[in-house]
Amino acid sequence: MSYSEYFNETHNQVRASVRKIVQDSVLPYINDWEEAGTFPRELYDEAGRAGVLALGYPEALGGIGEGDVFMKIAASEELMRSGSGGLVASLGSLDIGLPPIVKWGSDELKNRVVPPVLRGEKIAALAITEPNGGSDVANIKTRAVSDGDFYRVSGSKTFITSGIRADYYTVAVRTGGDGYGGISLLLMEKGMPGFTTGTPLKKHGWWASDTAELFFDDVKVPKSNLIGSENAGFFVIMTNFQMERLNLAVMANCTSQMALEEALRYAHEREAFGKPLAKMQVIRHKLADMATQIEASREFTYRVAARIEAGIPSVKEVSMAKNFSTKVSDYVTYEAVQIFGGMGFMRETLVERLARDNRILSIGGGTYEIMNEVIAKQLGL
Numbered sequence: 270m271s272y273s274e275y276f277n278e279t280h281n282q283v284r285a286s287v288r289k290i291v292q293d294s295v296l297p298y299i300n301d302w303e304e305a306g307t308f309p310r311e312l313y314d315e316a317g318r319a320g321v322l323a324l325g326y327p328e329a330l331g332g333i334g335e336g337d338v339f340m341k342i343a344a345s346e347e348l349m350r351s352g353s354g355g356l357v358a359s360l361g362s363l364d365i366g367l368p369p370i371v372k373w374g375s376d377e378l379k380n381r382v383v384p385p386v387l388r389g390e391k392i393a394a395l396a397i398t399e400p401n402g403g404s405d406v407a408n409i410k411t412r413a414v415s416d417g418d419f420y421r422v423s424g425s426k427t428f429i430t431s432g433i434r435a436d437y438y439t440v441a442v443r444t445g446g447d448g449y450g451g452i453s454l455l456l457m458e459k460g461m462p463g464f465t466t467g468t469p470l471k472k473h474g475w476w477a478s479d480t481a482e483l484f485f486d487d488v489k490v491p492k493s494n495l496i497g498s499e500n501a502g503f504f505v506i507m508t509n510f511q512m513e514r515l516n517l518a519v520m521a522n523c524t525s526q527m528a529l530e531e532a533l534r535y536a537h538e539r540e541a542f543g544k545p546l547a548k549m550q551v552i553r554h555k556l557a558d559m560a561t562q563i564e565a566s567r568e569f570t571y572r573v574a575a576r577i578e579a580g581i582p583s584v585k586e587v588s589m590a591k592n593f594s595t596k597v598s599d600y601v602t603y604e605a606v607q608i609f610g611g612m613g614f615m616r617e618t619l620v621e622r623l624a625r626d627n628r629i630l631s632i633g634g635g636t637y638e639i640m641n642e643v644i645a646k647q648l649g650l
Contacts, residue, residue: 275571279334280343287321287347295351303476303622306469308356310434317389321348322363326371331384338578342519342571349523352619354626355475357520362431365513366393366439369454369505373497378456382437394435396426396457396483397506404639406441406506407449411485413442415492420444420455422463422488432481433466435459440483441502449503454496463488474625511584513634514591515577518570521594521630525563528598528605528623532556535609552608559601566590566597585647588640595631602627 276284294315302308316322325341326332334340341364348357363386370382370393385391402409411424422442429438438457445451457464467482497505533556536547546552573590576583602624606613613620631637 275339275575276343277339280337280340283324283340284343284347286319287344288350290315290319290321291347291351295353295356299351299353299356299477302356303353306471306476307479308359308477312360313389313392315389316360317387322360322389323387325364326367326383326387330371330379331387336578338515338574339571341516342574345516345519346523349520349527352527352622353475353477354520354524354629355472355478358475359431359434359478361516362395362435363387363393364516365395365430365509366435366437368509368512369395369439369496370456372508373454373505374456375493377493378496382456386437391436392431392434393437393439394429394431395509396429396432396438397441398426398428400425400427400482404636407452407503408447409441409443409452411440411442413444413453413455413490415444416489418492420490420492420495422455422457422485422490424485426483428470429481429483431479432483433469433479438483439496440485441506445500451500452502452506453499454502454505455490456494456496457485457488457490458494461488461490472629474622474628476625510634511577511587514587514640515570515574517630517634518566518573518587518590518594521591521598521627522563522567522570524623524627524630525559525566525594525598525601528602528620529556529559529563531618531620531623532559532605532608535612546608555604555608559604562597563601566594570594585644588635588643588647591634592631592637592640592644595627595637598627598630 320333321344323331323333324344325334327335367383367386370378386393397406399409413420413422436459440455440457442453442455443451444453463486465484470480472480536552536556537545539546570590573583573586576586605620606624609618609620612618615621
């Protein structure tokens with residue numbers, strides 16, 4: 270599909286580059302990687318050499334196309350053509366782990382951490398969610414106690430994407446009192462004494478994603494690893510969420526589009542009662558409704574992306590886009606499986622995986638219910 274209003278020739282070149290990586294280095298192996306629950310570490314190196322990981326970051330740190338939201342979307346849409354949301358989430362964990370460092374970290378921190386991650390030599394992750402916290406970010410318990418030039422960190426995190434493999438972790442900790450005003454962000458690094466990871470978590474979907482628990486037992490972290498100001502981390506987290514939510518909306522729309530394409534193909538190929546499914550009105554109308562909702566969701570997401578690129582505050586709109594797109598992907602993936610019938614329940618079909626992977630999209634980055642609370646507040650309620 271061509272959307273010239275949003276994507277220019279440079280974006281199309283990015284698409285072509287990412288598409289080649291997906292076709293040559295991912296699609297032949299993705300089914301095996303899904304079953305294995307992991308993918309080769311070397312894929313980061315390849316994505317780094319191709320400049321895929323550098324998209325959207327400052328040139329001074331080794332990035333490409335800083336501020337070009339649609340360049341990032343073009344790459345994300347092609348990566349989603351792998352058919353594995355888990356692979357895309359893990360390969361892209363830098364996009365939630367690095368931005369706080371880029372925007373609020375010290376020059377020393379930025380220059381030490383960001384370039385090797387963009388080259389694919391190191392992996393970055395974001396660690397906010399806790400076992401008893403979920404979406405209640407203001408209530409995190411992981412404690413960082415001041416001790417001279419260091420913080421001593423104790424606590425745990427869970428559901429952390431790239432949790433096992435990451436080298437750098439942007440971690441939310443409590444440095445002050447209760448509530449959102451006592452939260453800070455620290456860069457923690459693999460190998461710090463007292464910092465351990467659990468075994469990979471087994472999930473309903475996103476099988477290829479490295480997801481794990483993190484444990485901090487009196488970990489000594491230099492105060493120079495503080496990201497931004499002490500006790501100002503909540504604002505940084507909320508700002509970071511906006512792009513994460515946009516990315517999840519893009520993932521949802523791509524999930525819907527692939528499910529529709531698979532359902533269309535199957536409806537033409539599969540015969541029942543002496544004719545193709547595509548000749549049955551009930552199936553044709555399902556497909557028409559699916560296509561209509563996808564078109565509306567994708568267009569709305571692109572308009573929100575254009576607002577963000579233009580610097581227009583879009584907290585309400587990006588929350589709406591995430592909720593709308595995930596509602597659409599819930600509907601489309603469900604109907605795609607229904608059209609496939611029994612085959613849609615088999616792991617050999619793409620729609621089965623899309624339906625599984627889809628389920629996290631309305632949960633991650635702030636649940637559907639939290640998004641409605643954000644929207645309601647923006648409406649003055």
